[in-house]
Amino acid sequence: MITSRHSKEIIKLPNLIRYFSSKLKPNVKLDEEISTNIENAVIKPRNHPGRVKPRVVTLPDNVLKAMVNVAEDHSVKALIENGHAFERHLSCRLAPTEQGELKNIKRALLQEVLTAETKSNRKNDDEERFQQVVKDKLQKKLRRVVYNWTAVNYNGYNSLLYLFARFAPDYAALVRIFSEINTRDVSFQPKSLFDFGSGTGTATWAANLYWKKSVFEYFNVDSSRDMNDLAQLLLQGGRGTKSVNLKGTFYRQFLPANNVAYDLVVCAYTLLELPSLRSRLQTILNLWNKTASYLVIVEHGTNAGFKVVNEVRDFILNIKDETNIGHVFSPCPHDMICPRFLTDNTPCNFEVSFMSLPFSGPSSLKTERYSYVILKKGKRNGNDPQWPRIVRPPLLKSRHAICRMCTAVGKLEEVIFTASKYGKAAYRCARSSEWGDRLPVEIESDTCSKHDQDDNNS
CATH class of the missing domain: 1.10.287 (Helix Hairpins)
Incomplete structure (x- = not known):
């Protein structure tokens, strides 16, 4: 005779079967071309094409010299010290309450x-x-x-504070993002750059690192006249100097009403400065309509920053006009709803290392966490391998590496790589990869359950 206690255990058995079946290791296979190149010693696992570089970003010497020149009568040390408090204020900003x-x-x-x-x-x-x-x-x-949102007044002094507090991390994030575009799309040679919320001109400086010979127009829009003057002065190298040719560089306070399209459009650390959801979406639609190839959106790697990046990402992906559609180039390997936004309370963010300003002491290694999305015009190319993105620092243990990734099917997967399970080449690629890299593997498993996602987010 079956007791009530035993009957309950039998009733629960199907749930246990489903749970443990969902825990079966995914079918992970190293990309065939990468595998062949590693076997033939064409590339080393630590240099696989999914790695995002540079690992550490340094400011150009002419930027550092120009920063000292534009500070004029102000104490650089005081600007750096006061800039720390200003930076904390900016990094804690939330979107206005609707x-x-x-x-x-x-x-x-x-x-x-x-x-x-x-x-x-x-x-x-x-x-x-x-x-x-x-x-x-x-x-x-x-x-x-209720969060007391107020617009930041970027007067002359606050613009200088922003320059000394945020130029280095802003520049580092954009260098890392532009590097991926330049590496993955070698044929992309932009002729024009449009930077909305251009601030101190970091997008112009970062773009010059990769496309200086091809870009002939830099169109910068910032609502602060003082910020525009500072950015132009910085590009000149300071007062009384003209170390950089400003031909083709324009500064405006308002979005242009024309329908001119730009190859590369950037909106970095600006969305949280807009007064409402409506204004954010209207601005992004305007920028998308002015995008010929790539639209880059960057915010602080906080929950608030991630939320506004994700909101405009979904907004663009839901455009039904066939002549104006786009897809996610990076970081997502898919165009579906963000699995981290659905299942987690932590932001999808990434980290870049950079060298601090050398003015108040020796330059030291710092990190910037940022959330971003690169949207590309048109439908996704069928040849896009859609390699999974590593969304948290890999855990390196003895003889195995644990990688938590966002996959092409819009799910979070945690894979334990060992040489015996997936081969020596795949294991070495996983072990040499870092947070933010794409891992050149194909994950064929479709069994990632909610339990998997909960575990991955812990």
Whole structure:
């Protein structure tokens, strides 16, 4: 006779079978061309084409000299010290609360305050005093609950603070991003660059590292006139100098109304400075309409930064106009909903190392975490291998490497690479790869369950 306890165990058995079957190791195969090249000693595993370089970004010497020149009468040491607080403020910024959401919050808090005050002995106060108490307590609660977003005033001094606090990390992130475009799409030789929210001109400097000979127009838009003046002055090398030819470089305060398309369009560290979701989406659509090839969007690698990057990514991918569609070039190997956004509370971000400014002491190694997406015009090329992207630092153990990756089927997979399971070449490629690299393998398993995703995100 089967007891009730045994019957419960039998009922649970199918769930256990499904759970453990989902834990079967995925079918991972090293890309055939890469495998052949490694076998024939054409490339080494540590130099496989999925690796993103440079690993450490340094500022050009002429930028460092120009920064000292543009500081003029200001103390460089003071600018760096005050810039630290300014940078902390910028990195903690959130998107503004939407009006509809704010109304709902106010309504809920008002009801909470009214209930509390009515139950207290204040209910016997006169009506005018009662309303004032409710208003004061409501405002106090709103200040604690609602993020007080205000636009940053980039006057002359704040622009200098931004230059000394953010030029190096902004430049490093863009150098890393442009490097991937340059490496994976060798035929791309942009003739024009449009930088929205251009700030101190980091996109121009980073683009010159790869396409200086091909770009003949740099169109920079920033709402701050002081920031535009500073960027132009920096490009000149400082006051009284003209170390860089400014021909073809333009600065404006507003988006142009024309329909001119630019080969490379950049919007870096700007979306959180826009006052609403509507303005962000309108701006991105405008930029997408001005994009001939690539649109690059970058934000801080915080939850807030990742959220706005993901929101505009989905917005562009949902455009139904066949003449204006696009796909994700990087970092996602797919155009589906971000699996990390669906299943996790941590942002999809990446890290780049750079050398700090050498003005207040020896230059040291720093890191910048950023979230980004590169959108490319047109449909995805059928020859795109869609290698999985490593989305967290690999865990290197004795004789095995654990890689957590975002795959072409829009899922998070964790693969334990060993030489015995997947071959020596695949294991060495995995072991030499880092956070942000693409791993040149094909993952044929489609069994990644919610349990897998939860484990991967832990």
